Amino acid sequence: MNAQSNSVVSLQAPKDVSVSQVEAELSKIWQSYGENSAARATTFNLLVYEPATVGAASRMASVDAIASQSPCRVIDLVTLDEEDQGISAQVAAYCPIQKTRSSLICGEYITLSGAKRAFERVHSILPDLLIPDLPVFLWWKDSPAPNTRMFEKMVNLSDRLIVDSATFSDSEADLLKIQSMIQSSTQIADLNWQRLAPWQELTAQAFDQPDRRSAVWEIDGITIDYEKGNCTQALMFLGWIASRLDWLPIERNVEGGDYDIQHIMFEGRDGIKVRAELAAIPVGDAGEVIGDLIGLRLTASNQNSDACNVFCSESTGCMRMEAGGVAQNYRVHQVSPLSDQSADTLLGQQLQRWGREVLYEESLLKASRILAL
Structure with missing residues (x-):
C-alpha cells in the first residue's frame, strides 16, 4: 500500500492500462485486497476535464482533496499539448484515512490522457466508464466551451457542472456563457462564488x-x-x-x-x-x-x-x-477571507451540496444584465 499524504493512501501506484481494460483492472485491485482490508464504496461519479496548462502537482493535489472528502469514481480527462497518439489510461484506488475504522473505504481514480483531438474522437467511451444510477458531477477546469462537441457531451452526461470563474480567460464573455447555460436549465456551481x-x-x-x-x-x-x-x-x-x-x-x-x-x-x-x-x-x-x-x-x-x-x-x-x-x-x-480558498478545497465542499443555488443564479442574472448594457 502506497502512502499518498497524511489524509489519503493509495492501494497501488497508478497503473497504465488500455482503455478497454479499465473495469477489469479496477476489479483486480479490489480482489487483491479483499473486503476486510479495503472496501469499494462510491457515492457519485466525478468527471474532471483538465487543460494542458494544469501540471501534475496540481492534479495530485486534486486527488487528495477529492479522495479525502467522499469515496467516488473519478474520471479525469487530461488534455496534452502533443500530437494525436490516441488515449492512454491509468487506474488507481485512493482511500481516506479514518482512525475510527480498521478497514479502508476507497474510491476509484481513472485518468485518461491524450491530445484534445483524440478526446473529440473518442468521447463516446465516457458513458461506459460511469457507474450507473449514481449522480454525475462535472468539474470543468477551464473556460466554458458551449457549442463544442466535447463540452456539450460531458455536460449532457452530468447532473451538475462545476466551474471556477477565477480561471476564466475572458471574464465577462465567459460569465455570459454560464448565464446562458443556466437559462437552458443546466445546474451550475461556481467555486469563485463561494469565495465571496x-x-x-x-x-x-x-x-x-x-x-x-x-x-x-x-x-x-x-x-x-x-x-x-x-x-x-x-x-x-x-x-x-x-x-x-x-x-x-x-x-x-x-x-x-x-x-x-x-x-x-x-x-x-x-x-x-x-x-x-x-x-x-x-x-x-x-x-x-x-x-x-x-x-x-x-x-x-x-x-x-x-x-x-x-x-x-x-x-x-x-x-x-x-x-x-x-x-x-x-x-x-x-x-477575513477564508483560510483556504483553493479550488480543490472548495470543490470538496461543493460535492456535499445538491440542488440549485438560487442566490447565485439571481446574482449572476443581474450581473449579466449589467454586461448587456
Whole structure:
C-alpha cells in the first residue's frame, strides 16, 4: 500500500492500462485486497476535464482533496499539448484515512490522457466508464466551451457542472456563457462564488441591527476594488447586492485605463439613482486566485447615514477606501477571507451540496444584465 499524504493512501501506484481494460483492472485491485482490508464504496461519479496548462502537482493535489472528502469514481480527462497518439489510461484506488475504522473505504481514480483531438474522437467511451444510477458531477477546469462537441457531451452526461470563474480567460464573455447555460436549465456551481461568502456575510451584518436596517435603502453609491486580471468576483458581488436591493441597471460606461474603471448606473427603490464603480487594482503577488476582492465602499448622499460603510481585506488594508477622509464618517470593517480558498478545497465542499443555488443564479442574472448594457 502506497502512502499518498497524511489524509489519503493509495492501494497501488497508478497503473497504465488500455482503455478497454479499465473495469477489469479496477476489479483486480479490489480482489487483491479483499473486503476486510479495503472496501469499494462510491457515492457519485466525478468527471474532471483538465487543460494542458494544469501540471501534475496540481492534479495530485486534486486527488487528495477529492479522495479525502467522499469515496467516488473519478474520471479525469487530461488534455496534452502533443500530437494525436490516441488515449492512454491509468487506474488507481485512493482511500481516506479514518482512525475510527480498521478497514479502508476507497474510491476509484481513472485518468485518461491524450491530445484534445483524440478526446473529440473518442468521447463516446465516457458513458461506459460511469457507474450507473449514481449522480454525475462535472468539474470543468477551464473556460466554458458551449457549442463544442466535447463540452456539450460531458455536460449532457452530468447532473451538475462545476466551474471556477477565477480561471476564466475572458471574464465577462465567459460569465455570459454560464448565464446562458443556466437559462437552458443546466445546474451550475461556481467555486469563485463561494469565495465571496465572507464579504457577503459582513455586508449583511452591517445592517443587521434593527435601527440600521432601513439605512440599506439609502445607499446610492458603491465602489468595488479587486485584483487586476479577473473581474468575475467583482461582477458577481455587484450582481448580488443589486439583486437584493432591487437595483435596475440602466447605463454602463467602461473607461478602461490602468485600473480598468467601469461605472454602472442603477435605478433603485423609489427612483433613487445608484452609481457603482469597479476598479482593477494591480497587485504584486495575487496568489493562487486571480481577481479576489480587495475593498468595498458603500456611500449615501447623507454622509451621516448608517448606510456609509467601508469593507477591506485584512491582507491589503483600507488605505484607498478611506482616502479623502471618509473614515471619520464611515464604519470600517475588516474582512477575513477564508483560510483556504483553493479550488480543490472548495470543490470538496461543493460535492456535499445538491440542488440549485438560487442566490447565485439571481446574482449572476443581474450581473449579466449589467454586461448587456
